[in-house]
Amino acid sequence: MKSLKAQLHPLSESSQELKVLTDQVPAEKNFEYHLRGMNLFPLKPTQLEIFQINLGKMCNQVCKHCHVDAGPDRKEIMDWETMELCLAIIESEKGLHTVDLTGGAPEMNPHFRRLVTEIREIRPEIAILVRCNLTIILANPKFHDLPKFFKENRVEVISSLPYFTANRTDSQRGEGVFDKSIQALQLLNAEGYGMENSGLKLNLVYNPAGAFLPGSQSELEAEFKKKLRDRFQVEFNQLFTITNLPISRFLEYLLRSENFESYMEKLISAFNPAAALGVMCRNTLSIGWDGYLYDCDFNQMLDLKLESSCKHVSDWNNLALKDRSIVVNNHCFGCTAGAGSSCGGATT
Numbered sequence: 001m002k003s004l005k006a007q008l009h010p011l012s013e014s015s016q017e018l019k020v021l022t023d024q025v026p027a028e029k030n031f032e033y034h035l036r037g038m039n040l041f042p043l044k045p046t047q048l049e050i051f052q053i054n055l056g057k058m059c060n061q062v063c064k065h066c067h068v069d070a071g072p073d074r075k076e077i078m079d080w081e082t083m084e085l086c087l088a089i090i091e092s093e094k095g096l097h098t099v100d101l102t103g104g105a106p107e108m109n110p111h112f113r114r115l116v117t118e119i120r121e122i123r124p125e126i127a128i129l130v131r132c133n134l135t136i137i138l139a140n141p142k143f144h145d146l147p148k149f150f151k152e153n154r155v156e157v158i159s160s161l162p163y164f165t166a167n168r169t170d171s172q173r174g175e176g177v178f179d180k181s182i183q184a185l186q187l188l189n190a191e192g193y194g195m196e197n198s199g200l201k202l203n204l205v206y207n208p209a210g211a212f213l214p215g216s217q218s219e220l221e222a223e224f225k226k227k228l229r230d231r232f233q234v235e236f237n238q239l240f241t242i243t244n245l246p247i248s249r250f251l252e253y254l255l256r257s258e259n260f261e262s263y264m265e266k267l268i269s270a271f272n273p274a275a276a277l278g279v280m281c282r283n284t285l286s287i288g289w290d291g292y293l294y295d296c297d298f299n300q301m302l303d304l305k306l307e308s309s310c311k312h313v314s315d316w317n318n319l320a321l322k323d324r325s326i327v328v329n330n331h332c333f334g335c336t337a338g339a340g341s342s343c344g345g346a347t348t
């Protein structure tokens with residue numbers, strides 16, 4: 001399977017995605033209208049706490065639902081100069097408590113380890129998260145020591161595992177991904193990740209395999225814990241449920257399977273005001289591989305740049321950023337449906 005970009009698919013253009021998202025949802029039902037109804041428009045940021053850096057679109061997997069349209073055929077990755085600008089911001093913004101490294105497979109960026117060790121050096125107390133797809137650890141001998149590297153630098157590992165069975169996981173993420181993911185989880189457990197009192201966090205992410213909302217996070221976590229322990233002796237800390245946002249490869253699937261309209265209706269009718277108050281874009285910034293700033297990873301993939309005079313890490317201006325209005329569109333219903341959804345799971 002190739003990325004949408006490599007297929008020259010029309011939906012690899014963000015303008016096409018936005019056209020679908022705006023044209024097919026009537027104005028009296030759109031996201032802005034819902035926010036206005038609760039006096040939350042324009043949506044404003046709160047305190048900046050999470051700095052999410054996308055190290056590139058390169059990935060060893062080509063998952064069906066990928067919102068990044070990542071894959072081995074994507075070559076966009078962050079260079080060291082841009083990382084240095086990010087490091088300066090991490091050093092000066094003391095309100096940041098978390099740096100969240102994502103991709104693609106962030107570990108495939110050749111500067112990944114240097115970035116992690118330098119963040120740890122300048123901010124010993126900060127949480128560093130890596131969104132590790134697990135299979136990367138086994139993909140090449142040069143990645144085999146990643147669990148040790150993560151442990152040495154007290155990196156929290158957060159990994160997608162769509163289900164605790166091979167067929168459902170492989171159908172979403174590719175043939176053989178489940179077995180490799182289990183092996184990688186066992187390697188992480190061997191270093192202490194996910195084990196009681198080790199202080200080394202290993203969290204898993206569940207997202208639905210089709211056009212439906214995730215079930216209860218706590219119930220799914222209990223089920224995953226039992227099944228993974230009984231079948232594979234795998235331990236982990238928390239399970240985060242994430243709603244699939246109707247963008248990129250998941251949008252392509254929704255349109256191809258003629259599920260787009262009904263999925264949007266599901267999201268819209270499950271709009272939860274409490275989840276709208278707690279959307280992650282209010283305390284997070286997302287940095288693209290080329291240094292441009294976005295309100296979140298999803299806006300980044302839709303190329304919806306910040307509405308601010310500060311648009312790039314090279315012209316960082318905290319005051320201008322605080323003043324901005326968050327850019328929203330109908331994909332945002334994915335963050336406010338039901339129990340809410342964010343990169344850290346349910347929000348209510």
Ligand code: SF4
Pocket residue numbers: 059060061062063065066067068069070071103104105133173
């Ligand atoms: S592992 Fe993650 S980034 Fe890579 S293709 Fe799958 S969902 Fe996308």
Ligand code: SF4
Pocket residue numbers: 279280281282295296297298299326327328329331332335
């Ligand atoms: S998609 Fe992004 S901008 Fe929209 S509500 Fe979610 S986090 Fe905020």
